[in-house]
Amino acid sequence: MDMPMPTEPAVLAATTPSPEAAARRRMRLAKLRPLALATLAIAAFLAAWQAASATHLDFFLRFDNIPAPSIVFARAVAVVPSADFLNDVIVSCERVFLGFVLAALAAVPTGLVIGRYPIAHELVFPLCEILRPVPAIAWVPISIMLWPTDFQSIVFITFLGAFFPILLNTLLGMRRVDPVLVLAARSLGAGEGAIFREVYLPGAMPAIFTGLAVGMGVGWVSVIAAEMISGQSGIGYFTWAAYSLIQYPDIVLGMVAIGLLGLVSSAAIRGLGRLAMPWLATQ
Amino acid sequence: MRDSGLIEIDHFGLDYASDGAPIAAVADVSITVRPGEFVSIVGPSGCGKSSLLNAVAGFVPATRGRVAVDGVAITRPGADRGMVFQQYSLFPWKTVRQNVEFGLKMKGVGAGTRERMARTLLSLAGLIGFEDQYPDRLSGGMKQRVGIVRALATGPKVLLLDEPFGALDAQTRQIMQQILTNIWQRLGISVLFVTHDIDEAIFLSDRVYVMTARPGRIKAEVPITLPRPREVDGMMTADFLALRAELAGLIREESLRAMGGELAGGLAGLDVMLRDGELADLL
Structure with missing residues (x-):
């Protein structure tokens, strides 16, 4: 697998390529290396897991109930296209999306305003600092009592999880805006509204997008945990129910689905960030 | 005079x-x-x-x-009063042309007129051909020339x-x-x-x-x-x-x-x- 290529010198000798061609070949190989190494590590992980499950390894760690990757894969082929599974995925996406968008709509303007006006900071920030250390999951019982429906209480928990990272990063972004840019804008006739729109918002935007990416991650953590505790549907519920119903392959399937959804979400945020901040693409 | x-x-x-x-x-x-x-x-x-x-x-x-x-x-x-600062003060998220047009935009000058005025001034400072670059791509001397032109654009x-x-x-x-x-x-x-x-x-x-x-x-x-x-x-x-x-x-x-x-x-x-x-x- 990882053998040094014994045929390489022979090929080189046979065609006697120019040094440039050899350099190009080296470049191509260098580009392939990260992909090859990543594949190698993933394959080794799956192989070790498969071996441990197949042999029912029981050495402190107990693999006798852990389904092998091959079994998970076979189960995925059967379950993934089913309407129930798809419904669970869609419900979770809706909750995350709604909670996240509401959090962004609330946290970004709040961050911009309290970053600009000390009086707003003095009013709002201490309250935030009290609420922030409470993990979103700890809100589950209160949230169930507070909101009429399951769906609303889970969206609320997702909202709480996403809100604070977005708020704090927006504030951080505001602090990083170079004061000379604000002076420049004022001396060019910009009023307060224009300074927000043209200076503070774009200036804070890189940090805001960092906050959105973190907020999206925490949003997924919150929705999964909330669904496991209180849900009747969703991919978190699916994963926990699989444990209760002794459908062990479905647990892993749920985990993989959650991982993939998180991956796609953060890729979407990064893509949006690139579209919203074309000036960073030139660096 | x-x-x-x-x-x-x-x-x-x-x-x-x-x-x-x-x-x-x-x-x-x-x-x-x-x-x-x-x-x-x-x-x-x-x-x-x-x-x-x-x-x-x-x-x-x-x-x-x-x-x-x-x-x-x-x-x-x-x-x-046009102001040119010691430190570079171009808006990093605006192209050279958008930077120069900023003051005119604040005055409510239409897009067509803005572009024409910006071009005239940019040519005076030898900056034609760089209108659509972000400040990041410019040398220090060019940045300050854009800064001067930007300060002059509002007349x-x-x-x-x-x-x-x-x-x-x-x-x-x-x-x-x-x-x-x-x-x-x-x-x-x-x-x-x-x-x-x-x-x-x-x-x-x-x-x-x-x-x-x-x-x-x-x-x-x-x-x-x-x-x-x-x-x-x-x-x-x-x-x-x-x-x-x-x-x-x-x-x-x-x-x-x-x-x-x-x-x-x-x-x-x-x-x-x-x-x-x-x-x-x-x-």
Whole structure:
């Protein structure tokens, strides 16, 4: 697998390529290396897991109930296209999306305003600092009592999880805006509204997008945990129910689905960030 | 030349707050820049020359005295006074053209007119072909040229520059000085220019004010009667060198006075050490 290529010198000798061609070949190989190494590590992980499950390894760690990757894969082929599974995925996406968008709509303007006006900071920030250390999951019982429906209480928990990272990063972004840019804008006739729109918002935007990416991650953590505790549907519920119903392959399937959804979400945020901040693409 | 662009600084004083009594940064300064005139202020660092410029820009209010442009007292920043900062102050998220158009946009000028005006000014500064670049891609000299053009785009009555070429290398500096002279002569605008570079002040100005160490006062007013157009070669003429020696002497006195305390103290300490033989032991 990882053998040094014994045929390489022979090929080189046979065609006697120019040094440039050899350099190009080296470049191509260098580009392939990260992909090859990543594949190698993933394959080794799956192989070790498969071996441990197949042999029912029981050495402190107990693999006798852990389904092998091959079994998970076979189960995925059967379950993934089913309407129930798809419904669970869609419900979770809706909750995350709604909670996240509401959090962004609330946290970004709040961050911009309290970053600009000390009086707003003095009013709002201490309250935030009290609420922030409470993990979103700890809100589950209160949230169930507070909101009429399951769906609303889970969206609320997702909202709480996403809100604070977005708020704090927006504030951080505001602090990083170079004061000379604000002076420049004022001396060019910009009023307060224009300074927000043209200076503070774009200036804070890189940090805001960092906050959105973190907020999206925490949003997924919150929705999964909330669904496991209180849900009747969703991919978190699916994963926990699989444990209760002794459908062990479905647990892993749920985990993989959650991982993939998180991956796609953060890729979407990064893509949006690139579209919203074309000036960073030139660096 | 022009009938507008008269800057009057009348018995201007500026204090800044400290733990005890307020400290005087500028004591009592009176300066006049006549319409179309190019006037520089030189002085040791910390003499308050930048504060003076900031007061004309409207960023800081005068503690004492009065600052007025065309008879109207300055109370706030405005596009009638173009400001060029020492540090680069282009909006990183705007292209060169968008930066130049910013002031016009704030005035509510339509997109077509904005673009035409921006093009005219950019060509004056030799920046055609870079309109759609982000500032990140420009050299330091180009950034400052865009900064000058941006400040001029709204058609201000006066142009204020705060050590705009301080961060540039000597070669670029000279080219920038010639470009600035060129722009100034074509537009006939009044210029107030702050620098610590004596050659720069002489090369550019009609008149040079020398400020004292803090608290800043006007120590001398030196008319520069060298004929225009001035060439870089002209910096070797006897007239130029005489002016240079005069200004350098005036500033040197103030610089020594500014650090007089520390310097005298340090030298006294050195004497004691030499007498006691400590230094000899060390050597």
